Amino acid sequence: MKKVLAISGSLRAASRNTGLLRYAQANAPEGMSIEIADLRDMPFYNADFPTPTPPVTRLFEQLRAADGLLLACTEYNYSIAPALKNALDWASREKDNHLLAGKPTALCGAAGGMGSSRAQYHLRQVAVFLDLRVLSKPEVFSNAFGESFNAAGDPVDEKLQGQIKQQLQALLAVL
Template sequence: MEAINVLGISGSLRKASTNRGLLRWAQNCAPEGMQIETADLSEIPFFNADHQHDQAEAVLTLMHQAEGADALLLACPEYNYSLAPALKNALDWLSRAPDNHLLAGKPVAIMSSGGGQGGARAQYHLRQVCVYLNLHPLNKPEIFCHAFGSSFDPQGNLVDDKIQKQIRELLAALADWHGRIRR
């Protein structure tokens, strides 16, 4: 299997975030040949076109990570029925690279943890953003987790066997999707 470098981005900034917990689990169970690096969005300033060429070190780091990624794994919390501002902001910064070369054409897997419907509404908004950015989201499997039940420990780590299995399946599907897109 061809080596696949995946950049994981969580839209939540909290250390005990369950969305960050989903990414931590994905890193630990990545299939052979897949390496998952995670982005730190905590120091990314809000995008401002007046300063888009005057990038902060955290933005440059994110851009470097995206450039080296073959695929993206997005952990998308739901804020007020939509995707989290930190995730949207990161995608806005990345989209400003010449010809959108940091994002265009890359396969994407999406998962979320949240209240109510487990982030479903946010994921559907994120898929709309992916269309404009020419990203290629994987349709299935879909992962929607309830953040406030027994699926996570107090530190935000995933402890639910069923969801752990779903993430392994998602990563296997992402590897396959990457192979089909890159042909």
């Protein structure tokens, strides 16, 4: 069984990005399990406080156990949401970047306009430095404000659901 840690850049309860992860978790292919990280209590990274707090330690344990990552990247001002970037910043400070280096990673996201494409491309730049192995295809960009999601933030559009399933199959193939 391959373990995937899913991390959402959005902290809202009805987040469409977290909804993408819930859908992925419920529809993981055979041979894959998905755990969703909770970043709500994660403090901002600060090198003056090198001892991780319990939320940071929990994330480190989840990353250590994960064979791969699924990152749901919302878009704030054409860039990565602070919650997601902060989690990656904390993890990257571990000795030799051992929590992230070489991990197969899939990106998905929902936002306005171009459906988080700008933020995902920015995240790909960050991933190069972190030595994450980001899948090239399939890309999953969704408009968060259309009819693709219900009020709880869960994807209801069959095309979007199919894209998520295809992406999970592609991720499983490289785990």
